[in-house]
Amino acid sequence: MPEPAHRVREWLTAYDSPTTSVPHVLCDRHHPDRTAITQIGPDLAPTTLTYGELRERSTALAAGLAAHGIRPGDRIATLIPKGTDLAVTALAAWRLGAVLVPLFSSYAPSAIRERLTSSHARLVVVDDHNRTKLDTDDTPPWTVATTGTHPLRENDTTLTALAAADTPPAPQTPAGGDGLLAIVYVSGLVGPPRGVPVPVRALAAMHAYHHYGLGVEDDDTYWNTADPGSAFGLYHGLISPLLAGHTSLALRAGFFDPELTLDVLGMYEVTNLAADPTTYRTLRAATKTLPPEVVVQRLTSFGEPLAPDVIDWVTDVFGVPVRDHFGQTELGWCVGVPNGDTGTDPGDPAPGSIGPALPGWKVAVLEAVSDEPAPLGAYGRIAVDLAHSPLAWFTGYLDDDSASQVRFTPDKAFYLTGDTGILDRGERLYFSTRDDAAILSRGYRIGPTEVEAVLNEHPAVDECGVYSIPDELAGQLIGARVVPAPGTEASDALAAELKEWVATRFATHASPDVVDFVAELPRTASGKMRRSRLR
Template identity: 70%
Template sequence: MSDPAQNLRDWIATYNSPTTSVAHLLCDRHDPNTTATTEIGPTLEPTTLTYGQLKERSQTLATGLAHQGIQPGDRIATLIPKGIDLTITALATWRLGAVLVPLLTSLAPSAITQRLTDSGARIVITADEYRTKLDPTPHTPTPPTWKIATTGTQPLREDDHTLATLSQHPPHTTPHTTTGNGDIATVYVSNLIGPPRGVRVPARALAAMHAYHHYGLGVQDDDVYWNTADPGSAYGLYHGLISPLLAGHNSLALRAGFFDPELTLDVLGLYQVTNFATDPTTYRTLRAATKTLPPEIIVQRLASAGEPLSPDVIDWATDLFGIPIRDHYGQTELGWCAGLPNGDLQDAPTTTPPGAIGPALPGWNIQVLEAITDEPAPLGAYGRIAIDRAQSPLDWFDGYLGYENTIDIRFTPERTYHLTGDTGIMDRQGNLHFSTRDNGAIITRSYRIGPTEVEATLATHPAVDECGVYAIPDELAGHLVGARIVLNPGHTGTPELAEELRDWVSTHFAPHAAPHTVDFIDELPRTASGKMRRARLR
């Protein structure tokens, strides 16, 4: 069994170097004949990409992007589902020293425009089926400040480029190098107040991703690994795309625009998946649809991230699969840093008390702080989840795009703490119990939604005077979005208007953010000073 402390030192030294080459680390150093990605089509047929093919195709695309004026530090946005096209685009981006901005394909055009504008993207590369989402909106700069390329062979608009035409140049053979502090990605997260913020992901964050891949997920060289998360999210980017490439592993990528429990079981069985990482909604939906497990399914390790799993779901998985789900805690600004490990760790616990996530993973020291004193809270007492920076060599977050040095830090005479914005409890065995998002975000079907984003979208509808958005507990989704609406004069609250408002959010923001429940009220609950009392909306 390898020494975790030595592994961490090696990974940190490798990924936090003055001359870090991301393309070399994720691709060029690996056996060119080894499979890097297996894309699974709609009829479950596989298309594979080796590390040698990935190197060659990303080199030629990098040259084409350079001919379009892309330079180190420029941002390249993607609107591409998981799979071969995204993997090649990401590697080409990093060969140039550019910064990847992965976008959720479920976002509405206005939300995409906001992120493109905020990030300063120079070019956005989209799958053909999402090209219409990049058509001009009232918020699009005139002229647009970004170019557009599609993944198909033929341009869909007069000014479009395609990956095929961009890849017609001699290959760009010298990958760019950066320092460990150089950005490699910007991942957008919802914000309680105001628009979403772009998390700056530096090259040194690769050490945290590799450590979680090895210890948290426990992916072995002979595993068939499948992470179902959307690459526009942190879990999908960090551990569906990046960490398998770091380790030289193959990962499955299902090219499907919808979730289907029977399709999930088909992939698990047909491809003999042994290591499966997904979100709580997938497990809850599988439980509702699955009575017995097909004998061809041989999965040996299960992991979950996004929000805490209830003990009954973990018990169900243990009964059905014969193994428990390892529930892991993390966030976009950290990666994943706590939970029972699926990898080999000497003296690591194998069970936790009900409701507990587990201990900190190697490379992390997690504390729960009292709200007033910023001192460690007594064991078993509720407080704010924080990272002890001096004792957490994998902690990498330094701020948001355009808001550098905005990380929430607390200083005591003995320690420097990075506040996560979450709350919870630490028990006497060192297990973290997650309580809630301190920043008020709604987690629905593993999507993190800022209430103000939905409120701002609803407020653009001519019938809405003001509104408040809140979370509704739900057995399958975890939470659903609820909305209380105060109407403008001349409008009447009807079921038809409620449905119209749901469609409005779906069209102007994202389908996963559309309110499940819409209620019409005379006034919002407010404090004496006029501030909305969000907790009273429920």
């Protein structure tokens, strides 16, 4: 087996080249009879899509999209669940050199519109369930294609109609490593959501993590539970299995249920599972022992640190350790004890540590106020050493030429993750906390200011502050301290109204779990809100 450094160079050569063709590396080079995706309905019935069918359907859709006016560089947004429709739409877009913009289906109409406007979307592909979220009083600059058999609005089209159009195949030109693959939005502490442009060369990082981090092998049944609107769901639920020519599962239940999760694990004999900590915590709360048909051999967790007691429970019940991995939308996943074979025995992680950097990456911990490395064992800012991380690809946010999280010293360049932690003598990372106060709830990363901005639009709110509340199942809940507008009476009914206000105007996953009313918010002498005092 080639050593990891050699294999990383091979992936970089394949995916960071002027001749790199995205549909070729994701689909066309694989055996046409191999299953690409097994889509599972709520009744556990499967629908399969082979690589040959994926090629045929995406080629037909690409021709229809080209006839509809889609050109290289155009942005195609998706508001559809994981599964065959998403794979076909994504491959069709990439055959044209178009850019995918995945969106969370839990977003409210205003949040969806904000991201469609920011990304300059030309087309939105949406399922029937979410179509109403695109209704507007004016004529938007994008067109709508639904996944159902019939258009739901007068000016809509459908994927079926586009794919059935009698048009010649669309011309395909290699995107190259610098071509744009996708735009994925992230929430920060301050300001609107930021679009992360994902270049084609990022495929190398995705393939490396699929192989070394997740450890997915040719004979695995792989299931990634992440939403396709998230980075982990896009990178490693859709893209990396296709890169490797593997089969992945896509559950279309529309809700999380621990019993259904166990049914899928057993019925489909899942051997490799990647899930967020909320999934593991909820399984622990609902499960005493596993059914004998569950045969999982490799487990991965992502999105937020796993508590030691959850790690112990998973290891005891599943009989295999769960690997807690660290990454970001701007990086992919780059730190953790690997599930794949790196040629060396990683051993058991030190208590409390995530693990070392994965092949192709090097992490550092910098001093709190300078960009010099902190002493081993000392807290500092987690950074990626770009000079020794050939898989790094982020250069800046959408419509922002400066990579605000990159710092230069006379002899090095670092990407600042916004997290704090410790490196030990074995270069194992210990995660401490988010530096930017983002809230990690139920697998979602939520910017407090985004929720505050929505709450402040309500006429009954004078001002507010949003904070996190530790929770055993969700990881963190969302709390809001609200100062009522003059003449407004605080009540349980108003609290419920404010929760619904956020759910319908921003996102259901960002709706506060707790709303309290206060006379004033904690502030510094200069008038700045003291977010750390809100809890």
